[in-house]
Amino acid sequence: MLICIVGTQCSGKTSVKQYVQSLGFQEIVYDASGSAEEEYEYNDFSKLLSHVTQNWLKDFVCTSLNDLGMLRACAQRPFFVLLSVDAPVITRWKRFEQKQVLDNMRITNISLNMKIRYTSIESPGLEQFIQNSDKERFGPGLAGRDSLNDILQSISHVSITNDFPEIAPLHDHLASLALTNPERTRPGWDDYFMLLASLASLRCNCMKRRVGAVLVRNKRVVSTGYNGTPRGLVNCNQGGCKRCNGTAKSGEAYDSCLCLHAEENALLEAGHDRVGENSTLYCNTCPCLRCTIKIVQSGVTEVVYNKSYSMDEASASIFKEAGVILRQHSPPRDYPI
Secondary structure, three states: OEEEEEEOOOOOHHHHHHHHHHOOOEEOEEOOOOOOOOOOEEOOHHHHHHHHHHOOOOOEEEOOOOOHHHHHHHHOOOOEEEEEEEOOHHHHHHHHHHHHHHHHHHHHHHHHHHOOOOOOOOOOOHHHHHHHHHHHHHOOOHHHOOOHHHHHHHOOOEEEEOOOOOHHHHHHHHHHOOOOOHHHOOOOHHHHHHHHHHHHHOOOOOOOOOOEEEEEEOOEEEEEEEOEOOOOOOOHHHOOOOOOOOOOOOOOOHHHOOOEOHHHHHHHHHOHHHHOOOEEEEEEEOOOHHHHHHHHHHOOOEEEEEEOOOOHHHHHHHHHHHOOEEEEOOOOOOOOO
16 A cells, blocks of 8 residues: 655644554655665656555555655556645644744754854744745645645545644544544445545436435346436426425425436336346435335335435335345545545
C-alpha cells in the first residue's frame, strides 16, 4: 500500500506520517531538485512510482507528493490511498508559532555552542499567516500546477480535520479510520454493489427522491434500476408526474404517482426467471412498503440498504415474515460516490 499525505501548513502532516510509520510503513521521499543519494529518495517521479509498483506488497508513506498529475498517476494503482489533513486556521497558526519558538531555541543553542551570533526569526502575524495559507491553498500552483485546494477536493480518499489538542486523541482517531484496511483500495462486495446502486441513482428523474438499486445473483449483477416515470412518458423532473411535482409528503398519495421505484425497475428488468435463489437486492434507500411486497413475490432472498426511510419498520416486518434477510450497510464516506 502507498499512503500519500497532503495538507495545509501546520495541519499535522508530520504527526499523521509518524503514526502511519508506527504501523510499519516505510517513508519514501520525492524531491525534484534533490540528489536522491539516500535509499527511498527519488528526484524522478516515474522511478518512485515504478519502485512502489514493483514492491506493492510493501507499505510506503509519502508527504512530498503535492502535484495533482502525479497523484492521479498514483491513483491509477490499486494500492494507493490519498489522505488529506487540515485544521482550523487559528489552530494552525498557534502550531506555527510554537514551531518557530522551538526552532529559535534549537538554533540559539547551536550558535552558542559554535560561538557565533544568531538573530532569532520573527514569527509572522496572524494576518500574514492567513495570507500565506490562502495563497498555498487557493492560489495558482507553482509553474502552473493545480492548487492544494484542487487536490484536496479532487481525489482525496480520506479527509482528516486535525483540531486535536494533543497527539494521543489524534492517534485514536487515526486508529478508528483503519487506514490499512485492504478494502480502502479494493472495495468489498457490499461496498461495491452499494456504490453501483448509488451510481444508478444518479440517473433518477423523480422529483421526490434519488434512489438506485442493483439486483445481484451469486455476486453477479443481474439488473439495475432507478426512480422515474415509465418508458415513453415525460420524465418526472420535466413535469411528468403531478404527485411528485406537487406537495405530497413522503409516503403519501402513491395511488396517483406515475414513477416506478428503483427496486421495481430492477425487478422488471430482470424478470422472474433471472431472480431465482441466492439473489440480493442492493438499494441506497430502504424499500417502501409497495416495493417490499414485490421484492418478496419476486423471490429475492436478501435486501441490503444504506439510508433509512419512513416505512422501515413496516417493510422490515414484511421481510421478516416472508423470510427475506434485511440488513443495513453504509459504505465508507471517503469513496467518491
